[in-house]
Amino acid sequence: MSRYVISLGGNALGKDADGQKALLKGVAKALFPLIKEGHDIVIVHGNGPQVGMINLAFTESQSTPLMPFPECGAMSQGYIGFHIQNAIDNHMAQSSLKRPVVTLVSQVIVDRHDPAFDHPTKPIGSFYTKDEAEILTKTMGYVMTEDAGRGYRRVIASPKPIDIVEKDSILTLLDQGHVVIAAGGGGIPVVFENHALHGIDAVIDKDHASAKMAEIIGADALVILTAVDYVKIHYNTDQETDLKRITVSQLEDLMAENHFKKGSMLPKVEAAMAFVKATGHPAVIASLAHAEDAFKQQSGTLIVSG
Amino acid sequence: MSRYVISLGGNALGKDADGQKALLKGVAKALFPLIKEGHDIVIVHGNGPQVGMINLAFTESQSTPLMPFPECGAMSQGYIGFHIQNAIDNHMAQSSLKRPVVTLVSQVIVDRHDPAFDHPTKPIGSFYTKDEAEILTKTMGYVMTEDAGRGYRRVIASPKPIDIVEKDSILTLLDQGHVVIAAGGGGIPVVFENHALHGIDAVIDKDHASAKMAEIIGADALVILTAVDYVKIHYNTDQETDLKRITVSQLEDLMAENHFKKGSMLPKVEAAMAFVKATGHPAVIASLAHAEDAFKQQSGTLIVSG
Numbered sequence: 001m002s003r004y005v006i007s008l009g010g011n012a013l014g015k016d017a018d019g020q021k022a023l024l025k026g027v028a029k030a031l032f033p034l035i036k037e038g039h040d041i042v043i044v045h046g047n048g049p050q051v052g053m054i055n056l057a058f059t060e061s062q063s064t065p066l067m068p069f070p071e072c073g074a075m076s077q078g079y080i081g082f083h084i085q086n087a088i089d090n091h092m093a094q095s096s097l098k099r100p101v102v103t104l105v106s107q108v109i110v111d112r113h114d115p116a117f118d119h120p121t122k123p124i125g126s127f128y129t130k131d132e133a134e135i136l137t138k139t140m141g142y143v144m145t146e147d148a149g150r151g152y153r154r155v156i157a158s159p160k161p162i163d164i165v166e167k168d169s170i171l172t173l174l175d176q177g178h179v180v181i182a183a184g185g186g187g188i189p190v191v192f193e194n195h196a197l198h199g200i201d202a203v204i205d206k207d208h209a210s211a212k213m214a215e216i217i218g219a220d221a222l223v224i225l226t227a228v229d230y231v232k233i234h235y236n237t238d239q240e241t242d243l244k245r246i247t248v249s250q251l252e253d254l255m256a257e258n259h260f261k262k263g264s265m266l267p268k269v270e271a272a273m274a275f276v277k278a279t280g281h282p283a284v285i286a287s288l289a290h291a292e293d294a295f296k297q298q299s300g301t302l303i304v305s306g
Numbered sequence: 307m308s309r310y311v312i313s314l315g316g317n318a319l320g321k322d323a324d325g326q327k328a329l330l331k332g333v334a335k336a337l338f339p340l341i342k343e344g345h346d347i348v349i350v351h352g353n354g355p356q357v358g359m360i361n362l363a364f365t366e367s368q369s370t371p372l373m374p375f376p377e378c379g380a381m382s383q384g385y386i387g388f389h390i391q392n393a394i395d396n397h398m399a400q401s402s403l404k405r406p407v408v409t410l411v412s413q414v415i416v417d418r419h420d421p422a423f424d425h426p427t428k429p430i431g432s433f434y435t436k437d438e439a440e441i442l443t444k445t446m447g448y449v450m451t452e453d454a455g456r457g458y459r460r461v462i463a464s465p466k467p468i469d470i471v472e473k474d475s476i477l478t479l480l481d482q483g484h485v486v487i488a489a490g491g492g493g494i495p496v497v498f499e500n501h502a503l504h505g506i507d508a509v510i511d512k513d514h515a516s517a518k519m520a521e522i523i524g525a526d527a528l529v530i531l532t533a534v535d536y537v538k539i540h541y542n543t544d545q546e547t548d549l550k551r552i553t554v555s556q557l558e559d560l561m562a563e564n565h566f567k568k569g570s571m572l573p574k575v576e577a578a579m580a581f582v583k584a585t586g587h588p589a590v591i592a593s594l595a596h597a598e599d600a601f602k603q604q605s606g607t608l609i610v611s612g
Binding site for chain 1: 365484
């Protein structure tokens with residue numbers, strides 16, 4: 001019996017409620033062998049498109065108040081968490097397996113002095129004209145940047161996760177054999193100031209949150225599930241090569257050679273390395289399609305210490 | 307040490323994120339004595355205005371998909387649950403008290419053959435013209451009714467809660483001293499069909515969900531917090547009288563005399579009676595303002611068996 005943190009990418013989720021339910025049937029099937037074997041499991045999911053959709057609905061709607069980003073993140077945890085636990089419940093029911101599965105609304109602490117707040121990079125929400133963007137900067141204090149010729153968008157910071165507020169509840173449930181869904185979307189970002197936790201406009205990378213989760217709960221392995229079977233070098237050239245087993249120091253060399261794409265494979269590689277460095281335990285980056293083999297370390301890129 | 311279910315009315319929540327955070331500071335203060343004394347506590351909150359707001363945002367927004375009602379309910383659990391746990395965390399931090407507080411995304415099972423589905427009564431979402439309403443009935447199968455001269459609205463069913471899917475997780479956390487927020491908005495309504503749980507368009511009354519929760523977790527008391535200090539008879543007449551201590555059979559007589567308003571005090575009285583009948587333990591209907599006295603059964607209407 002092992003303890004796993006599974007990081008589930010946005011490709012495993014859908015564009016609307018029905019699409020998401022359909023895709024999550026596949027996720028439940030992929031995770032079922034691990035659940036059946038009785039391992040301790042925490043699932044951390046992404047929420048990029050979903051939190052954007054929720055924020056956009058409140059921005060475009062005339063009759064509803066604007067919804068701040070932490071609250072949109074909290075809504076996305078309810079929305080996606082419901083579908084994940086429901087899909088797992090239903091897959092287990094087919095096989096008469098019973099394990100409690102539950103989503104915990106999770107706050108993740110970040111540091112207001114994280115350098116990410118000086119250089120917000122994560123584009124969110126609607127597109128605006130240059131004039132509209134200037135007004136938003138003046139009235140709301142938003143940082144706006146031009147987005148690949150498509151218009152101006154707000155960018156917010158992506159600070160590093162420091163701690164998970166609800167970790168005691170996560171550990172208590174894990175210890176009793178419950179499958180836990182937590183820190184969805186990287187967690188609801190909060191800062192601790194004046195002896196209180198306050199929501200802050202930010203997006204925490206879900207792979208970094210997974211690595212922090214894996215460290216906190218003492219996971220035996222961090223498994224990052226994505227759309228590709230392996231981390232690759234010389235990506236999209238005739239020298240393209242799958243990485244099968246690699247050490248942290250080898251990965252550091254490859255990172256220095258810019259093999260991994262920012263905002264895509266790079267944060268996954270960084271998160272995996274952070275966990276392996278902090279704990280000595282392995283991380284796997286693999287495809288959802290081969291999840292079962294990935295858990296046995298027979299598919300995907302295995303990252304080990306050294 | 308006792309075990310309580312606390313049902314928190316919509317009046318304790320807000321119209322937007324800032325309003326809700328401000329109001330929940332008061333709730334956290336009101337519940338603090340109980341939390342400090344170490345009692346087992348499950349909080350069940352309402353979500354009427356909030357789930358309506360979320361559904362409306364997706365209906366009015368041009369760029370986002372329509373969001374079904376169970377998913378809107380799940381979002382409201384994340385949104386409101388985040389604010390409740392954050393407010394309690396922050397109030398405890400002021401007094402250096404530490405107890406884990408967490409929101410569980412909760413599915414509540416209802417019966418598709420519940421008579422409520424034949425007579426949907428709960429108005430939700432936007433107002434439409436008669437013509438628009440007829441189109442919605444034809445295309446979406448919605449039941450639409452005229453709402454007090456303000457236009458046509460969709461009405462959905464309010465079936466009785468049968469079971470709480472995540473009850474094992476709730477009990478596990480309670481047993482370890484965690485404060486649990488669950489079945490928010492009465493729970494995400496699901497039906498069990500073809501060996502699987504499916505979301506269904508419905509709204510479960512949060513007081514009935516609280517009574518079911520109290521029964522399931524073996525609560526010593528159900529405390530329904532609302533805007534008024536006491537259940538009253540001859541309400542709004544010169545004979546108006548506060549009920550202080552009353553038996554279930556006395557309440558049944560008063561119900562037969564139509565003392566309690568549908569959609570307002572009646573569901574609270576019915577839920578309280580259901581819990582007292584099922585368990586023999588007392589229920590209290592009291593105001594949030596006098597919550598501390600209500601927990602000591604020194605304020606509010608005490609409903610006992612007999």
